Amino acid sequence: MKRFTTTLLGLGLCLSAMAQEKTDPAAIQKIRKEGLENSKVMDIAFHITDVAGPRLANSPGLKRAQEWAVKQFNEWGLKNVQLEAWGNFGKGWQIDKYYAATTLPFYHAIIGSPKAWTPGTNGPVKAEVILIKADTVTDLDKYKGKLAGKIILFDQMTIQPLKNTYKPDAVRLTDSALNAMAAAEAGQVAARRPGNPNNMMAQMLKMRATRAAIADRLKEENAALLLAFARGNHGTFFTSNGASYALDAKAVLPELEISAEDYLHMLRLLRAGQKVEMEADIKTSFYDQDPQGYNVIAEIPGTDKKLKEELVIIGGHYDSWHAATGATDNAAGSAVMMEAMRILKAIDFKPKRTVRIVLWSSEEQGLLGSRGYVLKHFGDPKTMVLTPDQKKVSAYYNLDNGTGAIRGIYLQGNKEAGPIFQEWLNPFSDLGAKTVTINNTGGTDHQAFDAIGIPGFQFIQDPMDYNTRTHHSNQDTYDRLVEEDLKRSATIVASFVYHTSERAAQIPRKELPKPAPVNP
Amino acid sequence: MKRFTTTLLGLGLCLSAMAQEKTDPAAIQKIRKEGLENSKVMDIAFHITDVAGPRLANSPGLKRAQEWAVKQFNEWGLKNVQLEAWGNFGKGWQIDKYYAATTLPFYHAIIGSPKAWTPGTNGPVKAEVILIKADTVTDLDKYKGKLAGKIILFDQMTIQPLKNTYKPDAVRLTDSALNAMAAAEAGQVAARRPGNPNNMMAQMLKMRATRAAIADRLKEENAALLLAFARGNHGTFFTSNGASYALDAKAVLPELEISAEDYLHMLRLLRAGQKVEMEADIKTSFYDQDPQGYNVIAEIPGTDKKLKEELVIIGGHYDSWHAATGATDNAAGSAVMMEAMRILKAIDFKPKRTVRIVLWSSEEQGLLGSRGYVLKHFGDPKTMVLTPDQKKVSAYYNLDNGTGAIRGIYLQGNKEAGPIFQEWLNPFSDLGAKTVTINNTGGTDHQAFDAIGIPGFQFIQDPMDYNTRTHHSNQDTYDRLVEEDLKRSATIVASFVYHTSERAAQIPRKELPKPAPVNP
Numbered sequence A, B: 001m002k003r004f005t006t007t008l009l010g011l012g013l014c015l016s017a018m019a020q021e022k023t024d025p026a027a028i029q030k031i032r033k034e035g036l037e038n039s040k041v042m043d044i045a046f047h048i049t050d051v052a053g054p055r056l057a058n059s060p061g062l063k064r065a066q067e068w069a070v071k072q073f074n075e076w077g078l079k080n081v082q083l084e085a086w087g088n089f090g091k092g093w094q095i096d097k098y099y100a101a102t103t104l105p106f107y108h109a110i111i112g113s114p115k116a117w118t119p120g121t122n123g124p125v126k127a128e129v130i131l132i133k134a135d136t137v138t139d140l141d142k143y144k145g146k147l148a149g150k151i152i153l154f155d156q157m158t159i160q161p162l163k164n165t166y167k168p169d170a171v172r173l174t175d176s177a178l179n180a181m182a183a184a185e186a187g188q189v190a191a192r193r194p195g196n197p198n199n200m201m202a203q204m205l206k207m208r209a210t211r212a213a214i215a216d217r218l219k220e221e222n223a224a225l226l227l228a229f230a231r232g233n234h235g236t237f238f239t240s241n242g243a244s245y246a247l248d249a250k251a252v253l254p255e256l257e258i259s260a261e262d263y264l265h266m267l268r269l270l271r272a273g274q275k276v277e278m279e280a281d282i283k284t285s286f287y288d289q290d291p292q293g294y295n296v297i298a299e300i301p302g303t304d305k306k307l308k309e310e311l312v313i314i315g316g317h318y319d320s321w322h323a324a325t326g327a328t329d330n331a332a333g334s335a336v337m338m339e340a341m342r343i344l345k346a347i348d349f350k351p352k353r354t355v356r357i358v359l360w361s362s363e364e365q366g367l368l369g370s371r372g373y374v375l376k377h378f379g380d381p382k383t384m385v386l387t388p389d390q391k392k393v394s395a396y397y398n399l400d401n402g403t404g405a406i407r408g409i410y411l412q413g414n415k416e417a418g419p420i421f422q423e424w425l426n427p428f429s430d431l432g433a434k435t436v437t438i439n440n441t442g443g444t445d446h447q448a449f450d451a452i453g454i455p456g457f458q459f460i461q462d463p464m465d466y467n468t469r470t471h472h473s474n475q476d477t478y479d480r481l482v483e484e485d486l487k488r489s490a491t492i493v494a495s496f497v498y499h500t501s502e503r504a505a506q507i508p509r510k511e512l513p514k515p516a517p518v519n520p
Helices: A025-037 A041-051 A060-075 A137-143 A175-183 A197-220 A260-271 A327-346 A368-377 A388-392 A417-431 A446-450 A466-470 A483-502 B025-037 B041-051 B060-075 B137-143 B175-183 B197-220 B260-271 B327-346 B368-377 B388-392 B417-431 B446-450 B466-470 B483-502
Strands: A079-088 A092-104 A112-114 A125-132 A151-154 A225-229 A255-258 A277-287 A292-300 A311-317 A354-360 A393-398 A406-410 A435-437 A456-461 B079-088 B092-104 B112-114 B125-132 B151-154 B225-229 B255-258 B277-287 B292-300 B311-317 B354-360 B393-398 B406-410 B435-437 B456-461
Touching (some): A025 A327, A041 A060, A041 A327, A060 A079, A060 A327, A060 A354, A092 A112, A092 A260, A151 A260, A311 A483, A327 A483, A393 A483, A406 A483, A417 A483, B025 B327, B025 B483, B041 B327, B079 B368, B125 B225, B125 B260, B137 B197, B151 B260, B292 B327, B292 B368, B311 B327, B311 B368, B327 B483, B393 B446, B406 B417, B417 B483, B446 B456
Parallel strands (some): A125 A151, A225 A255, A311 A393, A406 A435, B125 B151, B151 B225, B225 B255, B406 B435
Antiparallel strands (some): A079 A292, A112 A255, A125 A277, B092 B277, B112 B255
16 A cells, blocks of 8 residues: 555444344355465465566566466456556666675665666676765755765755664554444544644655755766665565656666665764775666556456346555565455455355456556556546446445455444444454444545545554564565465455445445536 | 573582671671762763663774773773773674655655664665565575565564563562572472473574575575564664674675554555555664774782682673663663772772672674683683683672662572672662572673583673563663662672672582583
């Protein structure tokens, strides 16, 4: 997922009084048996992560994974399987070689990665590491003519020493946390952070502009390589945005994100006046032949004469960051959604409404795949001019919060959906999934649907080690996936899809969002 | 430290009835002020780790650190500063280049390290990774002629998938754990593990012999590189013994220890029949010009006419493993002991007995530096033939259990020392150090003294993340050092040294160990 934020919205629920929703115990029994006793979810995840690799937007890794999904959907007998372009993205990129080490004061190989969309070093480089303290471009004047061929490490006050971790890396939601979510009520709004958000945004943009200007100057000075501090510890590091992926992006210097331990080592040495030397050999490739972005789509066609034109859509983003194989972000959600489709085919489900899965791309760059898809098929959230198909989608379900099992669902402020989902969760309370919350959650692709007035939902999941170890990190690998959790999630999603498809009416809708104000 | 084991030995204590020991409040006040308010312990640790680097026995890194310690001791005005040979060790070794990556099914740089004392690859290699399952040498017959130039990954049943960590990495000793240690009594012996230890040892030796025979066969087959699974997770990995450091060690293949994530990735791919290819470029150097091992020694000479011939010795091992800078194992203990000496000089202490610090080497290979030192100066623990100097050492204090603060002291079964140490700890109960336990602790250099009848003690320390993250790992870096803890430890050690030096009598001794039975 792109970012994780929770706010409280909507009106209070009184679930028990409205609980008239029906479930199909025989179907649930079949789904549970297939999902819990004959699961393929780990095998699916293995192919997305271990075999396909990192899946940065428009990269060869994403393409491999997409082609495998197409093949897999066809093998399962899904219909209308396709890669569908959602719009223009830009350049693909991948790492072909990463090697970096300190050579003075002693030899030590550095844990790190090129920043996404940065160029390589054009062969091996070996150079002194120069400590630069610059809050503005003019602070760089004193280094003029001294940085050609050098490796640059920034001394920033914001870089803090590492601390011991006295809390567990992985956690599950406690009963009291779930109860609090369930009890969330009308008009509850999460406490705002201090400070004026407009000011903060202005500051952030200013800081970003300063950084870009500093990077430009360092390029003019012909520095060889930039080093960036990466959050994390114990060999885990988190990646962040690299350079622009636009086709006409301007040239930038090679830049490495390196583990906190290795960065702080050099920072301490340089602050103490010790000489530091490094060698590096970085190769990266860009792919600009087809700048379009693609989503993978597959269906189980509806069979009810009247309802088959309607849709239940499930999905998760398939793209990842580049420093690992994006196992929890979001091979996990993708594998669960694929497995839910497999389960429904395996029990020979003939849905009334058409069931569609979409595996999004470029979510990490701003939900681009799902927003592009929604714009193409359902309408423009800016103008709120809708297509006729907008009305045909009963609901969109998303999964993108890591490997943790589904514990319930966020209503995204859709009060009337509450009693329905509560009833649908009841058969899964033995699996720990029982909480319905009026709360919003953000940062992922259900928002693209919610923005155009289609009920879009993300499930509540146990956080596990998502925030401490895996989310955008170099350690987001298959090892982090918890089989039991993924099985449970796929089983629950399959049941939600089943009931959404078979339900007489669509999932109730919230009031339509208002168009964005037109700029003068 | 080499290994961490705790057993319960000795007789019960009745501390309160014997507590007649005196302390010197004015001296303690001065020591606390210097140690807690003017500490240099982090600066010392910085030089041992960040500047000197990994300090494998007889490596250039250890030599750099030893030379710095000599310089530092002289600057502080310590006397008789020297590097003293303790006996023959063998070859030094260091890493000059580590680069490894998978290239199929996709490019991914591997977190790992050469095993200590293994050779390099003699230039870059790129080859298929072959999965080998072999419990005996004959299991290799089927691979005959197929392994030349290949990279070998072993499929072992003992290699298990990683699990999420629901417990904190770092912990401190609880009051109840400390109380249990304090309450340990005569004759309490830790529960033995199931199984006959002789059988287990025989099995281990057999397994080791099998592994060596398999490695020999793979060398005959001209494999290019061996890969070994390293314990740990999230980018942290733990090193183990490599090849022999003997001058006449036979030739072995290059061998890498790689992080569990990277090993398991390849293992899963190969088990599933996927092709895996790697590239690597490993360079290592051996140093055999001077096979002797050295300890660093320095003194504050005694000033009492009668007692100055007697000694209080403090120490910790200065050597480390090679994959990081050995910050908690054992730059921490070394820095604390050095800082204790600095504190005593800073307060202008003129000790009655001579105070000596020794920074051991080759502890990691079996307490070789301290055992060699003891053999040279105090006697042979096999025959128990003692030198006259054996009687002159009042006590030896050691520190080697990581960055955690001193919480008390292990009596190592020396019941009579209990009331003395309890009294000496009383002024530090506000720092959390108050526990005296009759228990033994093992695995480090105080055992060399204990074995020859000289009272040798290791302090009780908070474990912190020693077992989860740092002990022999690639993440044993300066970042793991906790300043407050090291300050407290140095202050307490300085006070122990002060009181041992000034005490009228030596620390009471246990009965002399018996000579080892002569082999027929």
